[in-house]
Amino acid sequence: xxxxxxxxxxxxxxxxxxxxRINITDENMRTFIFFLKKSGIRxxxxxxxxxxLHPHFEKYVRAAINDPFFESILIFTNATILSHTLADSIxxxxxEFLINLNHPDxxxxxxxxxTLNNISVLRDVFHAKRLPVxxxxxxxxxxxxxxxxxxxxxxxxxxxxxxxxSLTVPVTVGEIITQQQYRKFIPxxxxxxxxxxxxxxFARIDCNNIPxxxxxxxxxxxxxxxxxxxxxxxxxxxxxxxxxxxxxVTRCFPFFETCKTNxxxxxxxxxxxxxxxxxxxxxxxEKPTFAECSDCSLYLKKKCQGGCLSYKFRKSA
Numbered sequence: 118x119x120x121x122x123x124x125x126x127x128x129x130x131x132x133x134x135x136x137x138r139i140n141i142t143d144e145n146m147r148t149f150i151f152f153l154k155k156s157g158i159r160x161x162x163x164x165x166x167x168x169x170l171h172p173h174f175e176k177y178v179r180a181a182i183n184d185p186f187f188e189s190i191l192i193f194t195n196a197t198i199l200s201h202t203l204a205d206s207i208x209x210x211x212x213e214f215l216i217n218l219n220h221p222d223x224x225x226x227x228x229x230x231x232t233l234n235n236i237s238v239l240r241d242v243f244h245a246k247r248l249p250v251x252x253x254x255x256x257x258x259x260x261x262x263x264x265x266x267x268x269x270x271x272x273x274x275x276x277x278x279x280x281x282x283s284l285t286v287p288v289t290v291g292e293i294i295t296q297q298q299y300r301k302f303i304p305x306x307x308x309x310x311x312x313x314x315x316x317x318x319f320a321r322i323d324c325n326n327i328p329x330x331x332x333x334x335x336x337x338x339x340x341x342x343x344x345x346x347x348x349x350x351x352x353x354x355x356x357x358x359x360x361x362x363x364x365x366v367t368r369c370f371p372f373f374e375t376c377k378t379n380x381x382x383x384x385x386x387x388x389x390x391x392x393x394x395x396x397x398x399x400x401x402x403e404k405p406t407f408a409e410c411s412d413c414s415l416y417l418k419k420k421c422q423g424g425c426l427s428y429k430f431r432k433s434a
Contacts, residue, residue, distance in 0.1 A: 118361050119174060120166040125195055125224055129259040129285040131370050132166065140171050141362035148364060148381065154186055156386035164193035169203070178207040189213060193255075197228055199235040204242045213251030214239065215281055218271060220264055229267075236275055253279040253321075256309075261301035265309040269316055278318045282309070284325040286371045286425050294428055296407050299327050307336055310346055320346040324354065324369075325425045328406075330413060352421035356390060356398070368393040371427035397426065404429050 122138045123130070141149075153161065161181045168174055181187045189211050196216045216236055221229035236252065243250040254277060256268050272280060284302060306327070313320040326348060329337065340349055359373070360366045360380060366389065367377040376396055383389050405411050406423030415421040423429070 118165055118359065119163055119168040119171040119177070120362060122170065123165060123167040123195070124170060124197060125167070125219070125228075127219060127223060127257070129257055131286075139362045140173075143173065145362065145364055146173075146177060149360060150181075150184075152380050152385070155384065158386060159186060159188040160191060161187050161189075162191045162193070167195055167198075168192065169194055169198050175203060175206055178212065182207070182209045182211055187211060191215065193217070195219075195224075195232065196235045196239070197224075197232050199239060201238050201242070204235075204239045208239070208242045208246060208248065210248060213253075215253050215255050217255040217257065218268055219257070220267055222264075233271060233275070236271075236277070240275060240277065250277065252277050253281050255323075256280055256282040257285050258282060258302065258306070259285040261305060263302075263305055263309075265305075265312065269312050269318065272318050273316050278316075279321065280313065280318055281321045281323050283323040284327070284425075286325050286427060294424070296328075296331060296409065299424065300331050303327060303332060303336060307339060310340070310343055310348070314343045314345050318345065320348075322346065322348050322351050326351050326354075328352070328410075328421055328424050329415065330409070330421075352415070353419075354422070354426060356393060358386070358389060358393070368397050369427075371425070372397065372430070375430060397430070400430075401426060 118141070120138070120140045121132055121136055123132070150161075163174075163177065165171070171177070178190060178192070181190045191213050192207075193215050194217070196214075216232075218232065219229075224232070240250050240252060243252070254268055254272055256265065268280060272278060310320055329349070329352065332340065340346075354369075357369055358366055359370045364380050365377050366380050367373045376393070378389075378392060380389065383392070401422050402416065402419050405416060406425075406429045410416045410423040413421070416423055
């Protein structure tokens with residue numbers, strides 16, 4: 118996380134609105150880069166807040182582009198302030214973008230149009246440099262009746278045939294989801310995946326996958342038939358490890374209030390993985406997310422963790 122603030126105010130955002138605005142310092146950035154190199158991690162991921170608001174954002178990206186150690190640089194952005202000059206400076210064979218595209222009702226029609234124009238400019242810079250267009254759109258789902266037509270239309274119109282989607286995770290201790298709440302998302306999610314299939318868009322689930330037992334039999338058959346998503350095969354989450362500007366780190370942001378440490382306490386990322394595996398993941402299959410998981414064969418065979426890991430830990434917080 119280059120910073121902890123943003124120019125938007127999305128209703129599902131995990132960062133408290135009254136947070137003090139913090140940017141990563143050059144010294145902490147050097148420490149973080151050194152940590153990645155010691156760990157042999159050749160992809161640099163930059164997010165926020167909104168990372169483009171960091172005063173040294175362009176400098177950090179250019180340094181990574183010119184550093185032969187890094188093979189790729191993944192930038193998470195809302196693209197609302199992405200200019201042609203900046204795009205031309207940071208687009209390279211190494212850079213790729215995940216652009217969070219909210220509905221115009223959430224960010225306003227004017228901002229939405231500006232964002233589409235900026236994404237179009239970014240795509241054209243890739244084309245001008247004769248590079249593959251490494252852009253995916255991001256859809257954050259926070260209501261069961263979510264509208265997805267706008268992002269399908271944008272994807273086709275921009276010729277960007279990849280959407281990363283996620284059910285947003287509440288990060289306040291005590292805010293628990295139930296199986297019934299999960300089920301409410303399924304009908305609209307099935308329609309979204311059908312629309313992606315019809316428009317040849319690959320839909321990648323990022324976080325908080327719905328447990329397969331909650332789908333009706335016909336819905337599951339439809340999921341299996343669709344070939345443009347990874348919903349069926351992603352029932353356990355990986356460990357992204359979010360690092361703040363102050364170099365505090367947690368397994369993922371929903372655990373920040375309950376289990377965090379600092380990268381300076383560890384020699385490399387493997388040590389961090391072991392730390393979170395011991396303190397969080399070891400209990401993944403010891404305490405079911407829902408009572409119904411207790412005798413589920415997928416859960417007992419450790420093929421499904423029962424939805425978001427943070428939910429089961431919040432129940433005992």
